[in-house]
Amino acid sequence: MLTKRIIACLDVDAGRVVKGVQFSDLRDAGDPAELALTHGRAGADEVVLLDISATYENRSTLLDVVRRTARQLFIPFTVGGGIRSLDDAAAVFDAGADKVAVNSAALADPALIGRIAHRYGSQAVIVAIDALRIGNGNGRSFGVKATGGRHITGRDAVAWAAEAEQCGAGEILLTSIDRDGMRDGFDCELTRAVVSAVNIPVIASGGAGAAGHFIEVFREGHADAALAASIFHLGITPIGELKQELQVAGIPMRWPC
Amino acid sequence: MIAIVDYQAGNLTSVKKAFDHLGVEAVITSAPVTIARASKVVLPGVGNFEATTALSGALQEAVVNAIDRKVPLLGICLGMQWMFDSSREAPQLRGLGLFSGECEKFHASVKSPHVGWNQLQVDASSRLLRGLPQDSFVYFTHSYRAPVVEATVGRCEYGGLFSAVVERGELFGVQFHPEKSGSAGLHLLRNFCEL
Numbered sequence: 152m153l154t155k156r157i158i159a160c161l162d163v164d165a166g167r168v169v170k171g172v173q174f175s176d177l178r179d180a181g182d183p184a185e186l187a188l189t190h191g192r193a194g195a196d197e198v199v200l201l202d203i204s205a206t207y208e209n210r211s212t213l214l215d216v217v218r219r220t221a222r223q224l225f226i227p228f229t230v231g232g233g234i235r236s237l238d239d240a241a242a243v244f245d246a247g248a249d250k251v252a253v254n255s256a257a258l259a260d261p262a263l264i265g266r267i268a269h270r271y272g273s274q275a276v277i278v279a280i281d282a283l284r285i286g287n288g289n290g291r292s293f294g295v296k297a298t299g300g301r302h303i304t305g306r307d308a309v310a311w312a313a314e315a316e317q318c319g320a321g322e323i324l325l326t327s328i329d330r331d332g333m334r335d336g337f338d339c340e341l342t343r344a345v346v347s348a349v350n351i352p353v354i355a356s357g358g359a360g361a362a363g364h365f366i367e368v369f370r371e372g373h374a375d376a377a378l379a380a381s382i383f384h385l386g387i388t389p390i391g392e393l394k395q396e397l398q399v400a401g402i403p404m405r406w407p408c
Numbered sequence: 409m410i411a412i413v414d415y416q417a418g419n420l421t422s423v424k425k426a427f428d429h430l431g432v433e434a435v436i437t438s439a440p441v442t443i444a445r446a447s448k449v450v451l452p453g454v455g456n457f458e459a460t461t462a463l464s465g466a467l468q469e470a471v472v473n474a475i476d477r478k479v480p481l482l483g484i485c486l487g488m489q490w491m492f493d494s495s496r497e498a499p500q501l502r503g504l505g506l507f508s509g510e511c512e513k514f515h516a517s518v519k520s521p522h523v524g525w526n527q528l529q530v531d532a533s534s535r536l537l538r539g540l541p542q543d544s545f546v547y548f549t550h551s552y553r554a555p556v557v558e559a560t561v562g563r564c565e566y567g568g569l570f571s572a573v574v575e576r577g578e579l580f581g582v583q584f585h586p587e588k589s590g591s592a593g594l595h596l597l598r599n600f601c602e603l
Contacts, residue, residue: 153522155524225426227547274549
């Protein structure tokens, strides 16, 4: 049976894993290569490395961090942050990534998604969307921010996800800015809205705090995968224990692995 | 030396990295002369079946010659599909026809592509899967799937059963990515290296 995936995310700034709350107040959480290996051994189904300052500071992704991390990791490994062109993507693939996540550059130039997909296949292109709630009640919608949550765009998150799929995206990584680092649950409403608009897998992100949150986002949000960072790095919720708890709740998991 | 055939269909770094990890010499190549010297050949690849058009002429000849010399050949993902007769994804093209059957889309009842970890129904007679536990988890990412045929030694269930592993003599094909399937995948690659 195809399992739901648990993805460990490493937010990297200046070569170190950091963790913030609602995209700011960054604190050091360790070495990316070491943490990736630890998470892989603990049962993570995939690892995502996001160079969170790459776009803002206009520097290229930290290729040797990618190379060092990829060397020992034999599960899918995604790298995002600062990928603005096919050449940027190629450098990251050459360093050992299996997939790239594009965000701001795809918002500015959606055809970038197709250019990378044409060369490396759709399965290698994840479009990352940083979404936030706008308005209340019937007037509620989900907006999209660019450059690491710094700039609001005029786009609607659900419509953008559907457009990204048309452009050749193989998966959507959907982060709720409202829930990021809050540990009070994923935004299931946002996740469900995007899942129903696309036919490709959707990875829910932002808000993981306990096993119950994962159960909710798989059952009510219909997510294909769920991503978390700090609860794994800080050892609040060991991945193995989380997967066993989800399995007991009837969510298909790769466990033991 | 293992030759990993580069026909511009995706990223081959991960496949090479897995062999490096196992301590086995592997080179990424599109040179027929290198393939001719190889003790084993790996045909990786992702993307559209049309990408296999790059496997024509001298490159295809080198692969076919290796097969004739009984050099073990491992097709991964698109590389495995190319070992079948054809694919609905690009019906105008022919595969190598080493395994009979046509690759088709998934049933409409399931999401496509099939992405993630799914389980293998292992046939105990398989050399490639020797020592791999029943229901091992491996990592898939594909939109077309090969039918279950006589040579099928590993099945997977996703909107019906399909061929996850095929094997006949020195010919081997896997639909999933052993280089991305954790310890189960490395185990399979080690089996291939030890053939």
